Amino acid sequence: MGAYRSAYERSIADPAGFWWEAAADIDWFRAPERILDDGAAPLYRWFPDAELNTCHNALDRHVAAGHGDRPALIHDSPVTGTTRTLTYAELLAETARFAGALRRLGVGRGDRVLLYLAMVPEAVVAMLACARIGAVHSVVFGGFAAHELAVRIDDARPKVVVATSCGIEVDRVVAYHPILSAALAEAEHAPQRCVVVQRPQGPAELVAGRDLDWAEAVADAEPVDCVPVAATDPLYVLYTSGTTGRPKGVVRDNGGHAVALRWSMRNVYDIGPGDVFWAASDVGWVVGHSYIVYAPLLTGATTVLYEGKPVGTPDAGAFWRVIAQHRVAALFTAPTAIRAIRRQDPDGELIRRSDLSCLRTLFLAGERLDPDTWEWAGRQLGVPVVDNWWQTETGWPVAANPRGLEPLPLKPGSPSVPVPGYDIRVVDPAGREVPAGTDGSIVIRLPLPPGCLPTLWGDDERYVRSYLTTFPGHYLTGDGGRFDDDGYLYVMGRTDDVINVAGHRLSTGAMEEVLAGHPAVAECAVIGVADALKGQVPSGYVVLRAGAEVDEEALAGELVALVRQRIGPVAAFRRVTVVPALPKTRSGKILRRTMRALVEGRDEPVPATIDDPSTLAVFRGPGVEG
Numbered sequence: 001m002g003a004y005r006s007a008y009e010r011s012i013a014d015p016a017g018f019w020w021e022a023a024a025d026i027d028w029f030r031a032p033e034r035i036l037d038d039g040a041a042p043l044y045r046w047f048p049d050a051e052l053n054t055c056h057n058a059l060d061r062h063v064a065a066g067h068g069d070r071p072a073l074i075h076d077s078p079v080t081g082t083t084r085t086l087t088y089a090e091l092l093a094e095t096a097r098f099a100g101a102l103r104r105l106g107v108g109r110g111d112r113v114l115l116y117l118a119m120v121p122e123a124v125v126a127m128l129a130c131a132r133i134g135a136v137h138s139v140v141f142g143g144f145a146a147h148e149l150a151v152r153i154d155d156a157r158p159k160v161v162v163a164t165s166c167g168i169e170v171d172r173v174v175a176y177h178p179i180l181s182a183a184l185a186e187a188e189h190a191p192q193r194c195v196v197v198q199r200p201q202g203p204a205e206l207v208a209g210r211d212l213d214w215a216e217a218v219a220d221a222e223p224v225d226c227v228p229v230a231a232t233d234p235l236y237v238l239y240t241s242g243t244t245g246r247p248k249g250v251v252r253d254n255g256g257h258a259v260a261l262r263w264s265m266r267n268v269y270d271i272g273p274g275d276v277f278w279a280a281s282d283v284g285w286v287v288g289h290s291y292i293v294y295a296p297l298l299t300g301a302t303t304v305l306y307e308g309k310p311v312g313t314p315d316a317g318a319f320w321r322v323i324a325q326h327r328v329a330a331l332f333t334a335p336t337a338i339r340a341i342r343r344q345d346p347d348g349e350l351i352r353r354s355d356l357s358c359l360r361t362l363f364l365a366g367e368r369l370d371p372d373t374w375e376w377a378g379r380q381l382g383v384p385v386v387d388n389w390w391q392t393e394t395g396w397p398v399a400a401n402p403r404g405l406e407p408l409p410l411k412p413g414s415p416s417v418p419v420p421g422y423d424i425r426v427v428d429p430a431g432r433e434v435p436a437g438t439d440g441s442i443v444i445r446l447p448l449p450p451g452c453l454p455t456l457w458g459d460d461e462r463y464v465r466s467y468l469t470t471f472p473g474h475y476l477t478g479d480g481g482r483f484d485d486d487g488y489l490y491v492m493g494r495t496d497d498v499i500n501v502a503g504h505r506l507s508t509g510a511m512e513e514v515l516a517g518h519p520a521v522a523e524c525a526v527i528g529v530a531d532a533l534k535g536q537v538p539s540g541y542v543v544l545r546a547g548a549e550v551d552e553e554a555l556a557g558e559l560v561a562l563v564r565q566r567i568g569p570v571a572a573f574r575r576v577t578v579v580p581a582l583p584k585t586r587s588g589k590i591l592r593r594t595m596r597a598l599v600e601g602r603d604e605p606v607p608a609t610i611d612d613p614s615t616l617a618v619f620r621g622p623g624v625e626g
Helices: 003-013 015-025 054-067 088-104 121-132 146-156 177-186 214-219 254-267 286-299 318-326 335-344 371-381 460-468 508-516 552-566 592-599 613-620
Strands: 036-040 043-046 071-077 082-087 112-116 136-139 160-164 166-168 173-175 193-197 211-213 234-239 249-253 276-279 302-306 330-333 361-364 385-387 423-427 440-445 474-483 489-494 498-501 504-507 521-531 535-544 575-578
Touching: 003 015, 015 036, 015 254, 043 254, 043 460, 054 088, 054 121, 054 254, 054 286, 071 088, 071 121, 071 318, 082 088, 088 121, 088 214, 112 121, 112 146, 121 136, 121 160, 121 234, 121 286, 121 302, 136 146, 146 177, 146 234, 146 249, 160 177, 173 177, 177 193, 193 214, 211 214, 234 254, 234 286, 249 254, 254 286, 276 286, 276 318, 286 302, 302 318, 318 330, 335 361, 335 371, 335 521, 361 371, 371 385, 371 508, 423 474, 460 474, 489 508, 498 535, 504 508, 508 521, 508 535, 508 552, 521 592, 535 552, 552 575, 592 613
Parallel strands: 071 302, 112 136, 112 160, 136 234, 160 193, 193 211, 276 302, 276 330, 330 361, 361 385, 535 575
Antiparallel strands: 036 043, 071 082, 166 173, 234 249, 423 440, 440 474, 474 489, 498 504, 521 535
């Protein structure tokens, strides 16, 4: 039996024993004796009698072990033309001092601190400082509109808000401070104090009595030590994007989070102390929480905090420059980033200008990885391209190729196998498991492993109703897919992306896979559009590769023929539209629901997370039928 199969079967048969062993990699103020509390099932809690401090595990213990001079954080900001490296000792000193500043503002254990920050070192410092004193941080993606920020303030009820004066995009400065002021004016539970990181590119006019300059706040603050907290105490609340009404706050606890992330870095990502790891995401998203901030630092690795884009800062070679300059061992990004790079540099000329001999692995997650992008990246980079699938709610991979535990063969279109701890099933609408090769709903048998959400902020009932009721005893992922005969999982997208064409349930993800394989197509999306005869029909939207010169009508005909050939005439796929860009969130997710509403002529609120609202304009017109 291989190392993966042995670990996986042990984690399912004896989860308490498996995670008790993994917990040995964490420093505890009070070591766990009870591992899993199932007394309030389906609300499970891990390490219920243990105490620790996440900041201690991320910083103090490495310095105490003599690694204070090791680089902890590299801030690479092409939008400001600056690079800064902080060692573990330096990051610890800044964190302890800002923790003292928060304590002086009245923040203590269990209090919430809302962070509204650009990709600057202070964002990492603020998160760790909250953890240090037992406060609960809630990061809101920088640039969120005032209303979205206000509803999150009202739900979390923070004692202090920490913000940057501005964010910096490729060609503009985004003033955050006026957005913050508008949100505070709208919120019913606005805090009295704000700490503002002043950036020279867009300094804010501080509000007397409310705002405190970060530099002044830390200038005379006394550094403070770590506060022991219960393993079950919340470390942070992260609101899922695109919510309406009361936002859905995903809770992450301290103990399970630390154990799971530390385990994942070694066993999934094959990263150890001293390695340089780069998650090209934002601290406002779950990938930023888990794999920019916490997991690398819990491991004693060096993490890269990048303030830039995959293209445009200055060109499509930006990622390769960062890897070569900082000797990055593994890059973790979204398939969208690779597709954007490929669109501008289809032959990989910019890749070959950088020395990428340090790069061992490219990890991709956040959306479905089409086989064409997977193949291109692997061919151009000459390293394994490893898909992994997980969610904001889980906090770390559900399915992946365990590169540190036992590298398995890679299959295009699949994130590989269930990660130890996750008992994944594929079921039909009645909750019955379906055989290999059959599509169904992907669920996870309870209990979820450590590191996953134990509940939603302030709302156990909503947590149970949203995730644990549809298939009792199981967590509903909301994604559909199938296993193959080798036990590899294929995730075809959200179950609401399965469309019903004249009584036939068809996956838009499968159609996208076909479109993405055409040599002229850089990106694509397929949505189901209401149809009086068939109920729904698929409509495809494609973005052309840079330099592609094609007749749009002829291309539409080719793409329709490909879908008919691969999926069959039952798909009723006849409409393709060439568009300049697909509407996406700032984290790279395609806004399919918004597209569908516009195509059907319905008014749909523009999501606060949209990256470029102008991309929506083309979705009001008909496509080209092949």
